Amino acid sequence: MGIAIWRGIVYTVRMAKKAMLIGAGGVAGVAAAKMARNPETFGELLIASRTEARCKAIKADIESRPWFAEKGVSTKISTAQIDAMDTPRLVALIRAFKPDIVMNIALPYQDLAIMDACLEAGVSYLDTANYEPPDEAHFEYSWQWAYRERFEKAGLTAILGCGFDPGVTQVFSAYAQKHYFDTIETLDILDCNGGDHGYPFATNFNPEINIREVAAKGSYWVADPKDDKPEVAVENKKAFDKGWWVETAPMAIKRVYDFDQVGEKDMYLLHHEELESLGCNLKGIKRIRFFMTFGQSYLTHLKCLENVGLTRIDPIDFKGQKIVPIEFLKALLPDPSSLGPRTKGKTNIGCIFHGMKDGKPVDYYVYNVCDHQECYREVGSQAISYTTGVPAMIGAKMFLEGKWTEKGVHTCEEFDPDPFMVELNAQGLPWKEIFDPVKVP
Ligand code: NDP
Numbered sequence: 001m002g003i004a005i006w007r008g009i010v011y012t013v014r015m016a017k018k019a020m021l022i023g024a025g026g027v028a029g030v031a032a033a034k035m036a037r038n039p040e041t042f043g044e045l046l047i048a049s050r051t052e053a054r055c056k057a058i059k060a061d062i063e064s065r066p067w068f069a070e071k072g073v074s075t076k077i078s079t080a081q082i083d084a085m086d087t088p089r090l091v092a093l094i095r096a097f098k099p100d101i102v103m104n105i106a107l108p109y110q111d112l113a114i115m116d117a118c119l120e121a122g123v124s125y126l127d128t129a130n131y132e133p134p135d136e137a138h139f140e141y142s143w144q145w146a147y148r149e150r151f152e153k154a155g156l157t158a159i160l161g162c163g164f165d166p167g168v169t170q171v172f173s174a175y176a177q178k179h180y181f182d183t184i185e186t187l188d189i190l191d192c193n194g195g196d197h198g199y200p201f202a203t204n205f206n207p208e209i210n211i212r213e214v215a216a217k218g219s220y221w222v223a224d225p226k227d228d229k230p231e232v233a234v235e236n237k238k239a240f241d242k243g244w245w246v247e248t249a250p251m252a253i254k255r256v257y258d259f260d261q262v263g264e265k266d267m268y269l270l271h272h273e274e275l276e277s278l279g280c281n282l283k284g285i286k287r288i289r290f291f292m293t294f295g296q297s298y299l300t301h302l303k304c305l306e307n308v309g310l311t312r313i314d315p316i317d318f319k320g321q322k323i324v325p326i327e328f329l330k331a332l333l334p335d336p337s338s339l340g341p342r343t344k345g346k347t348n349i350g351c352i353f354h355g356m357k358d359g360k361p362v363d364y365y366v367y368n369v370c371d372h373q374e375c376y377r378e379v380g381s382q383a384i385s386y387t388t389g390v391p392a393m394i395g396a397k398m399f400l401e402g403k404w405t406e407k408g409v410h411t412c413e414e415f416d417p418d419p420f421m422v423e424l425n426a427q428g429l430p431w432k433e434i435f436d437p438v439k440v441p
Contacts, residue, residue, distance in 0.1 A: 015040060015041070015043075016039065016040060016041060016042065016043025016044070016073075017041060017042065017043060017044075017100040017101075017400040018042075018043060018044040018045075018046075018097065018098065018099045018100050019035060019042050019044070019045050019046075019099055019100065019101050019102075019103060019396055019400070020045075020046045020048060020093075020094065020097055020099035020101070020102045020103065020123075021035075021045060021046070021047050021048070021103045021105055022048050022049060022082065022084050022102065022103065022104050022105065022106050022110070022114060023049050023104065023105040023106030023107070024047060024049035024050075024051065024054035024055045024057075024058055025054075025105070025106075025206065025335075025336070025337055025385075026205060026335075026336045026337035026339075026381055026382070026384075026385035026389075027105050027128060027163070027205065027385045027388045027389045027392065028047070028049070028058065028105040028106075028389070029058045029061070029337060029379070029380070029381060029385065029389070030375075030379050030381045030385045030386050030388070030389025030390060030393075031103065031105055031389035031390075031392045031393045031396075032045060032047055032058050032059075032062060032077070032389075033058075033061075033062050033065070033378075033379040033380075033381075033389075034379070034389060034390050034393040034427060034428075035075060035393050035396070036062045036065075036068060036074070036075040036077065037067055037427075038075075038393070038397060038427075039069075039071060039073045039074050039075040040071065040073065041397050041400050041401060042075050042393075042396075042397075042400070043075065043076065044075065044076045044077075044078075045075050045076070045077045045078075046077075046078050046079070046080060046093075046097045046099065047059060047077065047078075047079050047080075048079065048080040048081070048082040048093060049081070049082065049106065050081070050082070050083055050084075050106075051081075052079055052080065052081035055079035055080070055081075056079050059077045059078075059079055061380055062077065063077070065379075067378075078097075080093060080097075084104070084106055084110040084113055084114050084117075085109075085110060085113050087113055087116055087117050087120070090113070090114065090117040091117045091120045091121050094117060094118070094121040094123055095121050099123055100123070100124070100399075100400055101123065101124050101125070101126060101396050101399055101400060102114060102117075102118050102123050102124070102125050102126075103125075103126045103127070103392060103396055104125065104126070104127040104128075105127070105128055105389070105392060107129075107206060107208075107209060108127075108129040108130060108131055108132040108139065108209060109131075109132060109133070109134045111127055111129075111130065111131040111143075111144060112131055112143060112144070112147075114127075115144065115147050115151075115158060118156065118158070119147075119150055119151070119154055119156070122154065122156065123156065124156045124157040124158065124159075124399060125151075125156070125157070125158040125159070126158070126159040126160075126162055126392065126395050126396055126399065127159075127160060127161065127162070128161060128162055128163035128166075128167065128388055128391075128392050129161060129163065129166070129209065129273070130143075130144060130160060130161055130166070130273045131143040131144050132209070132212070134313075135313065135314070136313075137212040137215070137216055137313055138216075139273055140273070140276060141160070141273065141276050141277060141411070144158070144160055144409055145409060147409050148408045148409045149408075151407060151408050151409050152407045152408040155407055156407060157399060157404070157405055157406060157407055157408070157410070158408070158409040158410065159395050159398075159399065159404065159410060159412065159415075160277075160409060160410065160411050160412075161273060161274065161277075161411055161412065162391055162392050162394075162395035162396075162412055163387070163388035163389075163391055163392060164191075164349055164368075164387040164388055164391055164429075165189060165191055165272065165274065165290075165349060166272070166273050166274040166277075166411070166412065167274075167388070167391045167392075167395070167412050168349070168368070168387075168391050168412075168424065168429070169189050169274055169349070169350075169351055170274050170277065170278060170411055170412035170413035171391075171412050171413065171415075171417045171420045171421065171424075172350065172351045172366045172417075172431070173187065173278055173281075173282060173351060173353075173413050174281075174412070174413040174414075174415070174416075174417035175366070175417035175418070175421055176351070176353045176364055176366065177282060177283065177413075178417060178418070180353075180357060180362055180364050181283075181353065181355040181356065181357050181362060181364075182283070182284075182355070182356055182357050182358070183283050183284025183285075183355050183356050184282045184283065184284060184285055184353050184354070184355040185284060185285065185286045185287075185354055185355045185356070186285075186286060186287045186288070186353070186354045186355075187278065187282065187285065187287075187288045187289075187351055187352070187353050188288075188289050188290075188291065188351070188352045188440045189272065189274070189288070189289070189290045189291070189349075189350075189351050190257060190259070190267065190291050190348075190349065190350055190351070190352065190367070190440070191267075191290070191291065191292045191293070191347075191349045192257070192259045192262055192265050192267065192292075192293040192347060192348040192349065193292075193293060193345075193347050193383075193384065194259065194261075194262030194263065194265065194293070194345045194346050194347065194348065195343045195344060195345035195346065195347060195372045195382065195383060195384075196343065196344055196345050197334075197339045197342045197343040197382070198342050199334055199342075200297060200301065201297070201298065201301040201302075201333070202333055202334040202336070202339060203333065203336060204336055204339065204343075204382060204384035204385075205336050205384055205385065205388070206330075206336065207326075207329065207330040207333045207336070208326050208327060208329075208330045211302070211305075211311050211326060211329070212311075212313065212326070213270065213271075214250070214251075214270065214292070214294070214302065215250060215302065215306060215311050216250060216270075216271055217235070217247050217248060217249060217250055217271065218233075218247070218248040218249070218250060218251065218252055218253060218268070218269045218270055218271055219245045219246060219247045219248065219271040219275075220245075220246050220269060220271075220275065220287065220288060220289040220290070221243050221244070221245060221246075221275040221276070221278075221279045221287065221288040221289075222243060222244050222246055222286065222287050223243050223244075223279070223285060223286045223287070224244070224286070225237050225244050225246065227286055227287070228246060228287060230246070231248070231252075231253060233248040233249060233252035233253050234246055234247070234248055235247050235248055235249060242279055242280045243279045245271075248269060251268045251269075251294075251299065252269070253268065253269035254266055254267070254268050254269075255267050255268075255269075255291060255440055255441065257291070257293075257438070257440065258438065259293075259348040260348055260367070260369060260432070261346050261348060261369045262345070262346050262347075262348050262369075265293040266293060266294065266295075266296075267291040267292060267293045267294075268291060268292060268293075268294055269289055269290065269291055270290050270291070270292050271290070272290035274290075274411070274413075275288045275289075275290060277411040277413065278413060281411070281413050281414060282413075284355065284356075289440075291440070305329065309325055310325045310326070310328070310329045311325065311326050311329065312324070312325040312326060313325075313326050336382075336384070336385065337381065337385065339382045340372075340375070340376040340380055340381045340382045340385075341376060343372040343373075343376070343382040343383070344372055344373055345371075345372055346369050346370060346371050346372065346383070347368075347369070347370045347372070347383045347384065347387060348367055348368070348369045348370075349367060349368055349370075349387065350365060350366055350367020350368065350431075351365070351366055351367070352364070352365045352437050352439070352440060353365075354439070362435070363435065363436050363437055363439070364433065364434075364435055364437070365433070365434040365435075365437035366431055366432070366433050366434075367431065367432060368387070368424070368429045368430065368431045368432075369432070370383040370386060370387050370428075370429060371383065375428075378428065386428070387429060390424075390427050390428055390429050391424075391429070393427070394420055394423045394424065394427060395412070395420075397423065398415065398419060398420055398423070403415075403416065403419045403420075404416070404419075404420075
C-alpha cells in the first residue's frame with residue numbers, strides 16, 4: 001500500500017509539468033484554482049501579473065481550499081510581477097521559470113506581445129480572446145494568424161481563444177462535425193447568462209473588453225449572401241477571403257429563446273470572434289450567428305453611458321491630463337472577480353447545428369448549464385469567470401498531456417474534440433445533447 005502511494009507520487013512528479021499564467025483577474029483566478037485541482041498535470045504554476053498582490057491573493061486562496069493537496073500531491077505555486085508589454089523582462093521571466101506553456105489570461109491587448117516573447121523564449125502559448133488593438137474596438141484573427149509560420153518553424157503550438165466562447169463552442173462544433181454530420185449548414189451559438197448580481201449595472205468579465213464587444217456593430221457570417229434572407233436591420237455586407245460579414249446596427253436583431261434551467265430570455269445578435277475561424281473550418285457551412293442574452297436594465301444603462309460618451313475609447317483632455325473614458329468607467333464599475341458571492345442563477349451556453357448526415361437532415365443542440373453559486377462554493381468565482389477559466393485549464397492540460405500538440409497557431413475546432421469533451425464532464429462543465437432542438441428563427 002505504502003509502496004503504491006510512493007510509486008503514484010514518483011509517477012505524478014515525473015509527469016507533472018510547469019505552466020506560467022499571465023493575469024490575475026477573475027478568469028485567471030479560476031484557471032489557477034483548477035490547475036491546482038490537477039496537480040498530476042500542473043506540477044508547478046507561476047502566476048505573473050501587473051499587480052503581484054493579486055497573484056499572491058489567488059495563491060493564498062487556493063492554498064486555503066479544502067481540496068488543495070487532496071490527491072496527496074500539490075501544485076507548487078509561485079508569483080511574480082510583470083508588465084506583459086515589456087517583452088525583454090517577460091522573456092527573462094519565462095527563461096528563468098522555464099514553463100512548458102505560457103497562458104495569457106490577462107487581456108487581448110497583450111496577445112501579440114506575449115506571442116513574441118514565447119517565440120523568443122521557445123515556449124508554447126494559449127489565450128482566451130483574440131488580439132484587439134487598444135485604440136480600435138475591433139477584433140479579428142488576422143494579427144495572430146500572421147504568426148502561424150513562425151510558430152510552425154519554431155516547433156511550437158499556439159492555442160487561440162480557449163475559453164467558453166470562443167473555445168468550448170468550437171470544441172462543440174468539431175465534436176458535432178466529427179460524430180453527427182457530413183455537412184453542417186447553419187450554426188447558432190447561444191450565450192445565456194440567467195444570473196443576477198444585484199447591481200443596477202456591472203459586467204461579468206473585464207468591463208472594458210465587455211463594453212467594447214457589446215457596443216460594436218452586430219454581424220453574422222454567411223458563405224454566400226445570395227442564400228441569406230436579409231433582415232431589415234442589415235446595414236452592410238462585406239466580403240473577406242472566406243465568406244461574407246452581414247453587418248447590423250448594435251443590438252438590432254433580437255430573438256427570444258427558452259433556455260433549459262434558465263427560462264425565456266431576450267437575446268441579441270453580436271459579432272463574435274469564433275465565427276471567423278468556424279467559417280473556414282466547418283464543412284458545408286452556410287451561415288453562423290452568435291446571440292447573447294441581455295436584460296433591459298443592462299441595455300438601458302449601456303445606451304445611457306454611450307450617449308454621455310463614457311464608452312469612448314479615444315483619449316480626452318481632463319484637467320490637463322489625458323484620460324480614456326472607458327478606462328475611467330472601468331475604475332467605477334464593480335470588479336468582475338468580486339461578483340462571486342452576490343451572483344445567483346445559471347448560465348446556459350451552447351450551439352445549435354442543422355445539417356446533413358447520410359443524406360438525412362440532422363438538428364443537434366449541445367450546451368452546458370453552470371450554476372453561479374456552485375462555482376462560488378468551489379473556487380470563489382461567478383460562472384462567467386468559471387466557464388472561461390476551466391476551458392483555459394483544460395486546453396493547457398490537453399497540450400501538456402500531448403493530446404493537442406499540432407505545431408503552429410490554431411483555434412480550438414482544429415484539434416481533436418473528444419479528449420476535451422471528456423474533460424469538460426470531469427472538470428465541472430458537463431454538457432447535454434438534444435436532437436431536434438427548438439430552432440432559432
Ligand atoms: P480582468 O480585468 O478581471 O483581469 C485582467 C488581468 O490582467 C488583471 O489582473 C490585470 O492586472 C492583468 N493585466 C492587464 N494588463 C496587463 C499587462 N500589461 N501585463 C500583465 N498583466 C496585465 O479580466 P478577466 O479575468 O475578466 O478576463 C481575462 C481574459 O479572459 C480577457 O482577455 C477576456 O477577454 C477573456 N474572456 C474570455 C471569455 C471566453 O469565453 N473566451 C469570456 C470572458 C473573458 P491588474 O490586476 O493590475 O489590473
